[in-house]
Amino acid sequence: MNGLSVHFEGVSKTYPHFTLDNLSLELPTGTIMGLIGANGAGKSTTIRILMGLVHQDQGRVDVLGREMPREQAAAKLDIGYVSEDMRLYAPATLAWHMKLIRSIYPRWDQPYADTLLRRFDLKSHQKIKGLSHGQRVKAALLLALARRPRLLVLDEPTTGLDPVARQEVLAELMAVLADEDRTILFSSHNTLDVEQISDQITFIDRGRIIASDNKEMFLDRWRRLRLALLPDAVLPSLSGVVEVGGSGRLPVLVTDRFDPAMVSVCNDAGATVQAVDPMTLEEIFVANVHSRREKQSV
């Protein structure tokens, strides 16, 4: 790791019906960050600001040492960008697109492009309008990867893909990760995809970053405790409990700061711990969002 590839500091952007609020984010070089949020949470706005396509109202954005949006042209020379709403030119062939990109990016890697063509089962002479949605996403990914970018920015690239195409795309991304200097920002509302490839996770909701940490830390700290309360016993006070569910005698606690000592604290208070369940990233995300929204509404 060597410095930061992406640095957001106090970035805000206001639209009539949406505000990206005081967003600060750091993406160290060589990491793969998954940006998770519901539809309309602000993922695409964040990424567009990162790419210089939308200008922030406040705050500072640096990408690969370039100030955005002022130095976007220079920064984009080292960025590969694929978004769900990106289309290639329908009447042109993939070969024409490859030729265009090759003429712009000095690090274009033709042998790698040929490898990706075979791996993705794409035909370069085929016109884009003849490709399926999955093939179009793969074609866009090929064009982004073969330019050998230092930073790969993927905005919901797997949305709308069938399971086979999605797995092929994710497998290729995982192969790319072998390069330690490559930094990836991957946004999705599909937590399974993000969980597979990311080592850093950032949750975004209603224009705010609500949590950002190492993936393993998320998975290690978050637990669901299923308790059985003895008659007259009260629920013990535990730190880090973000959600209390279940029924009166059989409460279910969700904590974001699980410690094995919690089990003995519960037992001492007359609450038998029946199970300590690990949580998936999706469950962690949903619990996190609910907890933050409840705090906001209080």
Place this chain on the structure above:
Amino acid sequence: MNYAMVKRLILKDWYLQRWAILASLAGIVATLGIIATGGKVAFLIGLILLIMVIISIGAQMAVATIVMERKEQTLPFVMSLPISYREYTASKIWGNLLIFLVPWLTMVLGSCGLLLWSPSSRGLLPYAVVMSTEILLSTCLILAVALITESQGWTVAAIMVGNLAVNGLGYLVAHIAGIAKGMWGSTIQWSGAASALLLGEFTTIALLLGLTSFVQSKKRNFL
């Protein structure tokens, strides 16, 4: 300004619109051929077709290279390239102008050639030059509206306004004394009115394109 990137983007649009450009050139040559046959009916039909073809290609270029780029979502692909919006705007203005100038110059040179070839219609030359420039101005208006609004609706409105302007100005210019005087004669009578009209048209074109670049430079959201 990264001129190499601007050039690549212009060549991209040129390549993607190559069939439309070729079709417009063929249309212009064909209509000039109809006019060259010499009859009064052929002249009128040829003239109407010529104006139709040249206005259509100008409008088609603006719609296909600007409005459809947003509508068909190829704009994110273009904007992911190492360019700023200033370079994107420059490529669209110069690209559209250069593409349009090919059929437009073919039309202007062909029309002037035909008028000079037939002694009885030489007097029409100043009027033809003024009206050809008006068509160029009308195309620049469509281009400006398409770039600034990126909206199909507004661009269609600009096409209609441009068309009406060509027809309306065609009538008005033909009734300006300095133009009307020698219009049906066999000699070219270039008047001060013709020069003033041309100067006004080119000044409006420059202002229109300058204003477009200025408005574009103030935009903060491109997607």
